[in-house]
Amino acid sequence: MTAGPDQPHQPDDANRPSSWEDMLRSVFGADADEALRELRARGFDPEALGATSDLAANPQLLGPILDRVQSILTQPGAGPLNADVAHDLARQVAVTGGDPSVTLGQQRAATDALAVADLWLDAATELPPSGGERLAWSRSEWVERTLPAWNTLAAPVASSMSDALSGVLGEQLGGIEGSVPGLPALPGLPAGALGGIDPAAMFRSLGSAVFGMQLGQAAGTLSREVFGATDVGVPLLPGPATVLVPSNVDAFAEGLDVPVEEVRLFLALREDAHARLFTHVAWLRAHLLGLVEAYARGITIDLHALEDKVADVDLSDMDSLRGALSSGVFGLEPTPEQTATLERLETTLALVEGWVDEVTARAAAPHLPHVMALREMVRRRRAAGGPAEQTFASLVGLELRPRRSRDAAALWALIAAQEGEDARDHVWDHPDLLPTAEDLDDPAGYRSRREAAQEASADLDAALAEILGEADAPDDAADDPESPREP
Structure with missing residues (x-):
C-alpha cells in the first residue's frame, strides 16, 4: 500500500526490532523477554524510545527502564570480571x-x-x-x-x-x-x-x-x-x-x-x-x-x-x-x-x-x-x-x-643420570634451588654452577659466623673470671 500525503512512509523493514530494543535485549540478557513484557505491560513500547519528541516531552518514561538498567549494570560485588x-x-x-x-x-x-x-x-x-x-x-x-x-x-x-x-x-x-x-x-535523551x-x-x-x-x-x-x-x-x-x-x-x-x-x-x-x-x-x-x-x-x-x-x-x-x-x-x-x-x-x-x-x-x-x-x-x-x-x-x-x-626435560634427565632420581626431585625443595634460564641454555654446566653457588654460600656463612664470633668475644671474656682485665 502506498502511503498517503498525511500518512508517514513505512520502510520495508518496519517490523524489524528497533536499535533501542536490540540494546535493551543485550543489556537484559537472559531476562530480556520478561523485562520487555513488563515494560509493554506498563505502556512503554521500546520502539517508541526512538521518538525524540516523546522522550524530550516525557523524560519520566525512562524511569522503569533506567531502574532495570541500573540494577543490572551496577550490581554490587561484580568486580572487574562478571x-x-x-x-x-x-x-x-x-x-x-x-x-x-x-x-x-x-x-x-x-x-x-x-x-x-x-x-x-x-x-x-x-x-x-x-x-x-x-x-x-x-x-x-x-x-x-x-x-x-x-x-x-x-x-x-x-x-x-x-x-x-x-x-x-x-x-x-x-x-x-x-x-x-x-x-x-543517546538520541533524544534530555540532560540529566x-x-x-x-x-x-x-x-x-x-x-x-x-x-x-x-x-x-x-x-x-x-x-x-x-x-x-x-x-x-x-x-x-x-x-x-x-x-x-x-x-x-x-x-x-x-x-x-x-x-x-x-x-x-x-x-x-x-x-x-x-x-x-x-x-x-x-x-x-x-x-x-x-x-x-x-x-x-x-x-x-x-x-x-x-x-x-x-x-x-x-x-x-x-x-x-x-x-x-x-x-x-x-x-x-x-x-x-x-x-x-x-x-x-x-x-x-x-x-x-x-x-x-x-x-x-x-x-x-x-x-x-x-x-x-x-x-x-x-x-x-x-x-x-x-x-x-x-x-x-x-x-x-x-x-x-x-x-x-x-631443554628442561634434558636437564632433569641429566640430573637423574648424574646424581640419581632422588636428587632430581629434591631440586623442588625450595624455589631458590630451581634451575635458571642459564641452566636450560647449558644443562651440562648445571652441576658445576650449582656446586660453585653452594661453595660461595658456605664461604659466606663461615665469614658471617667469624664476624659474629668476634663481636661476641668481648662479652664472653668479660664473663670469664680467668681472663686478663684492664687495670
Missing part, C-alpha cells in the same frame, strides 16, 4: 556439538588408568601420590570446577581493561550529563535523564560483562581440548585430585595409530605426575600464580589500539564488542620488571612441563610400546598451543606455553 557471564558462556561453549555425561564404563576406565598411573610413577619418582580423588569429568564439569581459578588469573587484567574501556567509550560517545564524562549521547546511574560505573560494568564473555569463551573452548585438570601447566584445583576428561581423551586417540587404552594410560601418567608435583611441592602453586599475577598487573592497555577497535562497534551487540577486544589492545613494550617476571614464569612453566615429561616417559617405558610416539605427540601439542590457549593469550596478554620444555 563471573556469572563467564560461567554461563563457558557452559554454552562447552556443550556446543554435544557434551554427553560420563558413562559408568568411561568412569571406570578413567579411574582405573589413574590408579595404574599411581603404581607406575612410584618407580619413577620419589614424590608420593597426591592422595586426592580419582575423577572422570564431562566438559561441563571441567568448567564448573576450574573456572574459579581462571577468574583469579584473569582478574588483574580485567580491572585494567574495564577502566580503559570506560575511559575510551566515554571520550568517543561524549557526555550529556556535563559533569560526568563518559555518558553516551540518567539520574541515579553513575555513567562511569555503568561503563565499568559493561567492561566487566565483556571481559566475562571473553573469559567464558576461553574456558569453554579449553574444556573441549584438555585431557585433565593439570595439563595447561598451572594448578587449577584448590586441593589434590587427578582427573581425566574421557570425551577429549577418546577424541585425541581417534587420530592416532595407538590403542585408546594406551593413550589413556599415558595421559593418566601425565595428570598424576602434575598432581604429585603441585601437591607435594608446597610453594609451587603460590609461586606460579604469583608470577602470573605479577606479570598481568604490569600489562598496559594500548589506548590508541582500543579506540580503533571500538570506534565502529555497535554497543547493542555485545558479541561485536567482545570481538573488538579479542586481540591487539595490549601494550607492545613490556616493562623491565615484566620482562624479568616473564622469564622466571616461562622458566618455571618449562621446568614443570619438562619434569612431568621426563618422569612420565620413565614410568611408561617398561609398559607402553608407543611411549616415544605419544611423548612426541604431546610435546608438539603443548608447544603449538590450541585455539583456547591462543584465546587466553589474547585475553590477558600472556601465553602459558612452556617454550623450553625440551
Whole structure:
C-alpha cells in the first residue's frame, strides 16, 4: 500500500526490532523477554524510545527502564570480571556439538588408568601420590570446577581493561550529563535523564560483562581440548585430585595409530605426575600464580589500539564488542620488571612441563610400546598451543606455553643420570634451588654452577659466623673470671 500525503512512509523493514530494543535485549540478557513484557505491560513500547519528541516531552518514561538498567549494570560485588557471564558462556561453549555425561564404563576406565598411573610413577619418582580423588569429568564439569581459578588469573587484567574501556567509550560517545564524562549521547535523551546511574560505573560494568564473555569463551573452548585438570601447566584445583576428561581423551586417540587404552594410560601418567608435583611441592602453586599475577598487573592497555577497535562497534551487540577486544589492545613494550617476571614464569612453566615429561616417559617405558610416539605427540601439542590457549593469550596478554620444555626435560634427565632420581626431585625443595634460564641454555654446566653457588654460600656463612664470633668475644671474656682485665 502506498502511503498517503498525511500518512508517514513505512520502510520495508518496519517490523524489524528497533536499535533501542536490540540494546535493551543485550543489556537484559537472559531476562530480556520478561523485562520487555513488563515494560509493554506498563505502556512503554521500546520502539517508541526512538521518538525524540516523546522522550524530550516525557523524560519520566525512562524511569522503569533506567531502574532495570541500573540494577543490572551496577550490581554490587561484580568486580572487574562478571563471573556469572563467564560461567554461563563457558557452559554454552562447552556443550556446543554435544557434551554427553560420563558413562559408568568411561568412569571406570578413567579411574582405573589413574590408579595404574599411581603404581607406575612410584618407580619413577620419589614424590608420593597426591592422595586426592580419582575423577572422570564431562566438559561441563571441567568448567564448573576450574573456572574459579581462571577468574583469579584473569582478574588483574580485567580491572585494567574495564577502566580503559570506560575511559575510551566515554571520550568517543561524549557526555550529556556535563559533569560526568563518559555518558553516551543517546538520541533524544534530555540532560540529566540518567539520574541515579553513575555513567562511569555503568561503563565499568559493561567492561566487566565483556571481559566475562571473553573469559567464558576461553574456558569453554579449553574444556573441549584438555585431557585433565593439570595439563595447561598451572594448578587449577584448590586441593589434590587427578582427573581425566574421557570425551577429549577418546577424541585425541581417534587420530592416532595407538590403542585408546594406551593413550589413556599415558595421559593418566601425565595428570598424576602434575598432581604429585603441585601437591607435594608446597610453594609451587603460590609461586606460579604469583608470577602470573605479577606479570598481568604490569600489562598496559594500548589506548590508541582500543579506540580503533571500538570506534565502529555497535554497543547493542555485545558479541561485536567482545570481538573488538579479542586481540591487539595490549601494550607492545613490556616493562623491565615484566620482562624479568616473564622469564622466571616461562622458566618455571618449562621446568614443570619438562619434569612431568621426563618422569612420565620413565614410568611408561617398561609398559607402553608407543611411549616415544605419544611423548612426541604431546610435546608438539603443548608447544603449538590450541585455539583456547591462543584465546587466553589474547585475553590477558600472556601465553602459558612452556617454550623450553625440551631443554628442561634434558636437564632433569641429566640430573637423574648424574646424581640419581632422588636428587632430581629434591631440586623442588625450595624455589631458590630451581634451575635458571642459564641452566636450560647449558644443562651440562648445571652441576658445576650449582656446586660453585653452594661453595660461595658456605664461604659466606663461615665469614658471617667469624664476624659474629668476634663481636661476641668481648662479652664472653668479660664473663670469664680467668681472663686478663684492664687495670
